[in-house]
Each structure stands twice: as structure tokens, then as C-alpha cells.
Amino acid sequence: MNKNVGFLGFGILFGFVLSRVGASDFDLIMGMFIGEDYTLVGVIGIAIIVGAIGMQVLKRSQRPVRSGETLKISEKKLGPWSLLGAGLFGIGWGLSGACPGTVLAQLGEGKIYxxxxxxxxxFGTYLYARLKEKHPSL
Amino acid sequence: MIATMLQAIFIDPWPFWAGGIAIGLLVPLLYYFYNTALGVSTGYGNLVKIFFPTGRLQWLNTKFKETWSWRVYFIGGIILGGFISSTLSGSPGFTSEMGRFTAIIAWPPLAGAVYFFAGGLLLGLGARIAGGCTSGHSIHGISNLHVSSILATILFLLGGIISANLIRITLMGGAW
Structure with a gap:
């Protein structure tokens, strides 16, 4: 199947699940940070465990990639500013009650904010592109 | 029997473990089908090119040569998935509510708009400097046992704990 169509399908699945499990719910995200409700810690935790098991199965299989290519796992290296960026991201996560994936599910749910x-x-991504122009180490 | 299943999938909220399993499976599935890492935030670079064609910024023109890449379709799919979920479960279309933010803080809509825009700005800028977001770092990266992603996730959570508690104490008057 065409890669773009495939990703549209996986995106629909992802957005549907995020919404069904409450990951796009402002109160649940805030609740996780203020220690009121750990539903989303459970969601992320189980996702990591299932993802880790799945990757181990994949690595041990005869044909980890359907097309027969070698499996290329992309590792995100940390730059000198990465942890600062992660902190900024976290502050934004706690303010908006959304992350880059769940905000999309919120859009689909019709939440105007x-x-x-x-x-x-x-705009933040655009700002990064501007900053990167002058500070390539970002 | 079928009615109960449909009710559980489309109307009732999912239990956390069911959502976790479905989301976790995306990591190996995307590698199996497309040899591609799960990740959302990088695609916002494509969106910058679509919404604000800015010409010569080097990062946008080297990393995002193909403006309409699979990332845009993935993003579009997530929006559609949220729409399907809320429509089938009978939620009321557009809403100006945002949980306890709008329930507790009596701000005019413009102030709320600025607040969420600022939050989004930090998310967008921070994700690019960190090299990923909740899906790319926390779920994909930790699934692959990458130390960089574990560190990034600790900082994500730390930032969120600080800002959410500040909001709770100040704007919400500790009412939560």
C-alpha cells in the first residue's frame, strides 16, 4: 500500500485511541502532573512495555521489515541544549494539557482552544528554524 | 454481544491498558511496514512549510525537502481519528470547554487563546530542541532503551509537574 495512505490509516488509529483512552483530556493530563490521576502514566507505561516487547520480537524475526530491508532504528542523540529543550517542552505540556500528538486529537474532537x-x-517550530539559522548547535 | 463490543470500543472510555497496548504496538508495526520510527512532532516542520511558506530557512529546506511527506498524512490521520472518536461517542461538535481550565479560571476567551498559544509555542520549540516529543522520545525511544530518550522524558515530566502545579496554585487558587 502507498506509504502516505498507510500513515493516514495508522494516524486515524492513533488519534482514535488517544481520544478513547482520555489522553486528549485536559483534566487527565493535568491530573497526571499534580498527582491526582495516574491513568496516563499507565497508558504510557504499558505502551513502552508493549513497544519494547514488540521490538524484541521484530529484531529476532527472520524478516523484521516487510520489504526485506535491514531494520534501521533511529536513535535520537542529545545535543548540548536538548535537555533544556525537553524542560521547555514539559512546561508547555503542563500549561496546555496537550502534546504534539494529543493536540491533534483535540482538534478532531472540536476543542476550540x-x-x-x-x-x-x-509557530514554535518556525521559531526553532529561525534560531537554528544562527545557532547550528541547537 | 456485538452491541456490547461496539459500546466498549466506540462509546465507553477505554481502560488504560487497552490504550497502552494499541499505542505500544504502533512502534513495531511502523518499523515492520515502513522501517520508520513512530514520531509526531517532526511533522510540524512540514506544517510550517504548508502554513507559512518562509522561503530560505535552511533547516526547513534541507530536512523537509518533501513538504507533503507521510508525516503530514499521519498528522491528518490523528486529527481524523479524534474526530471519529468524539463523533461516534456522541460528543457535541465544537466546544469552548477545556476541562477544569475553563471550569475554574474565568478568563475572557482572548486571554485563554494567548495562554494556549504560549503553551503550544513552548511545545513546538522545546520538541525540536529536544529532538522529539512524547511519541518519538518517550514511547519510541524508551521502547528501544535509548538513554537519551529516558533523560528527555524525565525532563518532560519535570517541566510538566512544575508548570501544572504553578497553574494549579496560582490561576486555579489551589482549587484543584
Missing amino acids: SFFTFFGMI
């Missing part, structure tokens, strides 16, 4: 989070994210 999420449009502002969404455009803020686009």
Missing part, C-alpha cells in the same frame, strides 16, 4: 495550542506549536 486546541487550535491555539496547535498554531502555537507551528
Whole structure:
């Protein structure tokens, strides 16, 4: 199947599940950070465990990639500023009650404030492109 | 029997473990089908090119040569998935509510808009400097036991704990 169509399908599945499990719910995200409700810690935790088991199965299989290519796992290296960036991201996560994936599910759910989070994210990414121009180490 | 299943999938909220399993499976599935890492935030670079064609910024023109890449389709799919979920479960279309933010803080809509825009800005900028977000670092990266992703996730959570508690104490008057 065409890669773009495939990703549209996986995206629909991802957005549907995020919404069904409450990951796009402002109160659940805030609740996780203030220690009121650990539903999303459970979701992320189980996802990591299932993902880790799945990757081990994949690595041990005869044909880890359907096309027969060698499996290329992308590792995100940390730059000198990465942890600062992660802290900024966290602050934004706690303010907006959304992350780059869940804000999209919120858009689909029709939450009007999420449009502002969404455009803020686009603007923040643009700002990064501007900063990167002058500071390549970012 | 079928009615109960449909009710559980489309109307009732999912238990946390069911959502966790479905999301976790995306990591190996995307490698199996497309040899590609799960990740959302990088695609916002594509969105910058679509919404604000900015010409010569080098990072946008080298890393995002193909503006309409699979990342845009993935993003579009997530929006559609949220729409399907809320429509089938009978949620009321557009809403100006945002949980206890709008329930507790009596701000005019413009102030709320600025607040969420600022939160989004930090998410967008921070994700690019960190090299990923909750899906790319926390779920994909930790699934692959990458130390960089474990460190990034600790900082994600630390930042969120600080800002959410500040909001709770100040704007919400500790009412939560």
C-alpha cells in the first residue's frame, strides 16, 4: 500500500485511541502532573512495555521489515541544549494539557482552544528554524 | 454481544491498558511496514512549510525537502481519528470547554487563546530542541532503551509537574 495512505490509516488509529483512552483530556493530563490521576502514566507505561516487547520480537524475526530491508532504528542523540529543550517542552505540556500528538486529537474532537495550542506549536517550530539559522548547535 | 463490543470500543472510555497496548504496538508495526520510527512532532516542520511558506530557512529546506511527506498524512490521520472518536461517542461538535481550565479560571476567551498559544509555542520549540516529543522520545525511544530518550522524558515530566502545579496554585487558587 502507498506509504502516505498507510500513515493516514495508522494516524486515524492513533488519534482514535488517544481520544478513547482520555489522553486528549485536559483534566487527565493535568491530573497526571499534580498527582491526582495516574491513568496516563499507565497508558504510557504499558505502551513502552508493549513497544519494547514488540521490538524484541521484530529484531529476532527472520524478516523484521516487510520489504526485506535491514531494520534501521533511529536513535535520537542529545545535543548540548536538548535537555533544556525537553524542560521547555514539559512546561508547555503542563500549561496546555496537550502534546504534539494529543493536540491533534483535540482538534478532531472540536476543542476550540486546541487550535491555539496547535498554531502555537507551528509557530514554535518556525521559531526553532529561525534560531537554528544562527545557532547550528541547537 | 456485538452491541456490547461496539459500546466498549466506540462509546465507553477505554481502560488504560487497552490504550497502552494499541499505542505500544504502533512502534513495531511502523518499523515492520515502513522501517520508520513512530514520531509526531517532526511533522510540524512540514506544517510550517504548508502554513507559512518562509522561503530560505535552511533547516526547513534541507530536512523537509518533501513538504507533503507521510508525516503530514499521519498528522491528518490523528486529527481524523479524534474526530471519529468524539463523533461516534456522541460528543457535541465544537466546544469552548477545556476541562477544569475553563471550569475554574474565568478568563475572557482572548486571554485563554494567548495562554494556549504560549503553551503550544513552548511545545513546538522545546520538541525540536529536544529532538522529539512524547511519541518519538518517550514511547519510541524508551521502547528501544535509548538513554537519551529516558533523560528527555524525565525532563518532560519535570517541566510538566512544575508548570501544572504553578497553574494549579496560582490561576486555579489551589482549587484543584
